Amino acid sequence: MGDTSAGQGVRRERPLSPHLQIYSPLINMVTSIVHRMTGAALYFGTVLLAWWLTAAATSPDYFNYVSSWFATWAGQAVMIGYTWALLQHMFGGLRHFLWDTGRGYDLKVIDQLSWGSLALSFVMTGLIWLAVARGGL
């Protein structure tokens, strides 16, 4: 790439805009990345939902087999993680709806919305799973 002597077909080195590793992490930047990551996680996690629904529609035996996977320590962790990803993506999305109306662009408000979405998603995930642990919703 650095060799310019070849002439034809060689791309000229152009200055690149600074990227992630240049900036110190700001909370709105973190939640922006988290929004995309939770979106991607939810995307692949739909396999589990389709699997669960298919199992319920197949037979009691197969449903019990699938349920036993979700009942494991890892299965529970994935479901708690999925709950948080969904709620974080939802609160992050609500923030975007506000921005779509042209409101909420003060730097201070942006920070508050970022921290707020994180706080709400963690608290709500905690409350839901606490309710589940205490005997279900």
Next chain:
Amino acid sequence: MTMRTPLKTARNLGSAKDGTDHFWKQRVTGVANVFLGLFLVWLIASLLGADHATVKARLANPLMSLALLATIVSGTVHMRLGMQTIIEDYVNGEAMKIVLLMLNTFFAALIALASIFAVLKLSFGA
């Protein structure tokens, strides 16, 4: 030298020929998903540890089936659009981009069809 400005290709539906279609569908399904996502969390959380007969009866309830079908359709449309944006942002090779965009559609369609089929099978008496 041409006197045409870039505005020429940006008129009406723009150079991509679909205008704000992607943006708007992402918002509409996003708004729907706020409600449908909360419904899904409640549905699954309330059925944790339940036996097959209970789960089957709950999912076969017409209101539950309809809400679940809406969740599946709105959710898979939304996630397909979102993943499309991720692919377009990070994949630079044109061939690879086209392949991944196709796989994205296939994946979303597979999840949607498998889930819808399961819900309908339960509703119509599996």
